[in-house]
Amino acid sequence: MNAPVDLRPLVAHVVYRFDVGGLENGVVNLINRMPADSYRHVVIALTEVTDFRQRLTRDDVECIALVKPPGHALRIYPQLYRLFRRLRPAIVHSRNLAALEAQVPAWLAGVKVRIHGEHGRDVDDLDGSSRKYQWLRRLYRPFVTHYIALSRDLADYLTQRVGVPTARVTQIYNGVDAGKFRPVASRHAIAGCPFNDPTQYLIGTVGRMQTVKDQTNLAQAFIRAVQQAPALKSRLRLLLVGDGPLREQVIAMLTAAGLAELAWLPGARSDVADILQGLDCFVLPSLAEGVSNTILEAMACGLPVIATEVGGNAELLEPGESGYLVPAANPQALANAIMHYARSPSEGQAAGLHGRQLIERRFSLDAMVAHYQQLYDHLQRTASGAASALPVHSPQPPIND
Secondary structure (H helix, E strand, C coil): CCCCCCCCCEEEEEECCECCCHHHHHHHHHHHHCCCCCCEEEEEECCCECHHHHHCCCCCCEEEECCCCCCCHHHHHHHHHHHHHHHCCCEEEEECHHHHHHHHHHHHCCCCEEEEEECCCECCECCCCCHHHHHHHHHHHHHCCEEEECCHHHHHHHHHHHCCCHHHEEECCCCECCCCCCCCCCCCCCCCCCCCCCCCEEEEEECCCCHHHCHHHHHHHHHHHHHHCHHHHHCEEEEEECCCCCHHHHHHHHHHCCCHHHEEEEECCCCHHHHHCCCCEEEECCCCCCCCHHHHHHHHCCCCEEEECCCCHHHHCCECCCEEEECCCCHHHHHHHHHHHHHCHHHHHHHHHHHHHHHHHHCEHHHHHHHHHHHHHHHHHHHCCCCCCCCCCCCCCCCCC
């Protein structure tokens, strides 16, 4: 007897690598939270799929690694074409420039709805000024039926620099699990962390330690704060959670300043919620961002946030209310903000409460999933020729309204 045909449309999520990261975490949240009776999902990684796949809670999601060698994906176009012909997805949804090439074989395979998401700046193009990257996106533009931008900044980049018509761009913010990431009555001890004294003031960040995240800037700011406000040396402590090429450089900087014992660098951790709930203040020193998941998670945990004024960060924070924005690559400005909250913990607590309220109003995970599902539904109806009342361009409202 033949197995029943599964009539749920299939979404093929194409990423460069399926591993720990904000983009990939967004894919996991979307798949896990979207009603199982609405869509099926497959994750296609152009390079590899790691143990990160275990974060998918649904048992009907296939993960496929194509093991693409370095360079252009042209050599795996036949493989992608055959894969799309076999899977017959209703939607192919690629993310960021590294996976944009998949749109061509999806078009060749007859996939009607081809979505591309812009999640953040390219490492080699932090301000979006690269003519090369603009040209590459224009080259693939005819093969994309619709774009999703995670911030208004990225939406403006697509419409103003790449030349995508406004009607083909939808802006959807990331959402955060406000149940998992939530405030606690008092800061709790972090497993393995040596700083458990309740009188200490713990600042920290979570993320891969690579150039674009600029944890060296935070280390410099911490050193300046302690040197310029010696009274803080007995209380101020630094947590840098994550692994990557900058880790040893940061350790060397702190050691040279004689402050290594005031910092904790445990490497990569999976218990992000527990770590955030053990901080007094979250700091994001990045050189570029799309919409930062960790900012949203920190706000959900009721933490004041100090972040660099890049990408979509200004769309998440209300400066002076839920945190502070400082210029990128400016350790003195970052140090000033750190010293301010360390000297006025109650002000930081009030800012954290305001940030939590913003999360509940604007950045819930359920709202994000609903936006994606509505867009998927709308684009499918449009592709089939059915009328739809849902506008294609539906950017979310600005924070400061």
